[in-house]
Amino acid sequence: MRSKSNPQHTGGGKNVTIKEVAQRAGVSISTVSRVLNRSKPVSDGLKKRILQAVEETGYMPNAVARSMIQKKTGVIGVIIPEIFNPYFSGLVQGIEHVAKEHQSYIMLAVSEKKPRRESELLRIFQARQMDGVILAAARVERSLKEALDRLSVPYVVIGQRLAEKAAPCVYLNNRRAAFEVTSHLLDCGYQNLGIISGPLWDLASGRERLEGFQEALKKRGQPLRAEWVVERQGFHLQDGYEGMKSILQAPQRPDAVFCACDRMAAGALQYLKESGIPVPKGMALAGFDDEELASIVNPRLTTIRHSPFEMGFKAATLLVNQLEDPSIAGGDITIPHQLVVRESTSLDS
Template sequence: MVAEHAGVSIPTVSRVLNSPDRVREETKQKVLDVVRTLGFYPNENARRLRTHEVQAIGVIVPHIRDFFFSEIYKGMSEAAEAAGVQIFLHDALQRQERLYEGFPLLKSKGCSGVILVSAYVSRDFETWMSRAGIPVVLALTESETGAIPAFKVDDVQASFDAVAHLITRGHRRIGIISGPDEDPTAGRNRLQGYQSALRHYNIPLDPALIAYGAFRFEHGYEGMSQLLLRQGDEPLTAVYAVSDEMAVGAARCLYDRGIRVPEDVSVVGFDNIRLASLVTPTLTTVAQPFEEIGSEAVVTLLDMIHQNITEQQKGTRYLPHRIVTRESTRFYAYDSS
């Protein structure tokens, strides 16, 4: 069916699904477009799903270079090993088309289910996955409808707590380097938590103290530069970056301008990746339980494959976060004179 719709031979379809590097890019894209449209997957894997024979599961990540990946993968691998299941990894390389390609490619390798890590799941993407005919669990993200089992922290509450950490230490001029606005999980939700904390403590929201980035070091550096340019006559005394990598970039920007952390500006991050405890000064941050998220995602995916999922496992499950206080924040006393 795929070969006919794509106008290629059956062996070509097989090569695209099993050895894509051996196929011309134009042909590969044509076949994968048909695969996505038809929701086609090889028959061998369909047989495994029918008999509940599970040998492997797949994991799709936006980019394997993400600092948190080794920690979440540790939880996944331990749970998979305990269940006697192999894990196949697909790196989307931050490209949307590779994200979609991961599902048929992993299924063609015998994966009976997929864990999608961190990527934003729109309604359209959720609809597409429902047609793909393979169980899916989300980690560090959630679907817009909340219908797909997902494991993450409550980004709104976690951000509220991060900003409250600063406010209760005397800070009032607090900037934020938020995630992309089109990403509601780590973008709008974490920004919402920042705004909620300011409202709760009766601190006026200053739009000039909001910058945006895509979670990388360089975006934190650039975001901090923007905040310093826009801060006005009353300088900011603290900044909250919604990823540790951006927080480290922000701290480097401050260092390059002769601004001390935390003596002049306190810095808070989000994630508690290993880097947070290695930089100088060490980084105060929101800790996510990465290993637990990874293991819970595997256990739930296997339950879905075996059709043993409970009502409690459906939808989004928020795991507890915590504030880890280190050297990058301090108490601030305003001069009342």
């Protein structure tokens, strides 16, 4: 027999009615409805009591009926390029934090960096009646822009700026950040600089970071040597490893290399160690993103720090604001960054 201190759970909620929830909480049915539908504010104490009654009874609101009344499903569609990259894990955590605060849920999909796949996912999200969409795209091609234009729900783009201001974007100033880390290498006295870049079809992490590197060299009057510029098609350890291997095949090697991300820098570092080239005395290295491994490898990496969590948080906040008030257009947001100097570029270490 259950004690009175342990409230009876009525089961899976299949036959539980909203009337039973109201009776257990000691409130009216309309008050329960206000809390579950978020139609009108109630006190925190009352809200807590009603939600506890919902949990104890196992009551499951009719989501379909509620969405028809509210014209909302309470679900946000999120599209990311890949799942194993820690950057996107942090980004999703930021989105989830905001969604949870607004009693919404996210439906996550992985595009594998394929614009056609992204367009298909947008159509699926539209058909499933998502309240809104957050898209982290590596590139925004014409087909994807057309798919975005066909969306009848609000959306926010992460990481890329749209040429046409169709929707708010949240992004990092990759060009400026790459300019700053390259300028740091030049300030340290390194004059012969190379770069291992990501794919240039990735406008933000690939092309813009290369452009920032080039701008810094041009400003200082330093030459850009083609044999020290290596484009890779990914942002992985192996890309950095193979990229450094390619650079070292040149007749003369640079005295510093900027890598488009920390994982590439770690791969480049491994190849330098295998080649007997010390870092930074034989060659300096700098990365981007300040992933956890940047402070674990030896020597620790000079890099650019920014917050994927904040990027996801800001994007979700923009979207939620539009959902709550469609008249809010929402402007673009630039996420701040910071140069973090460590031993991989310091000749004093």
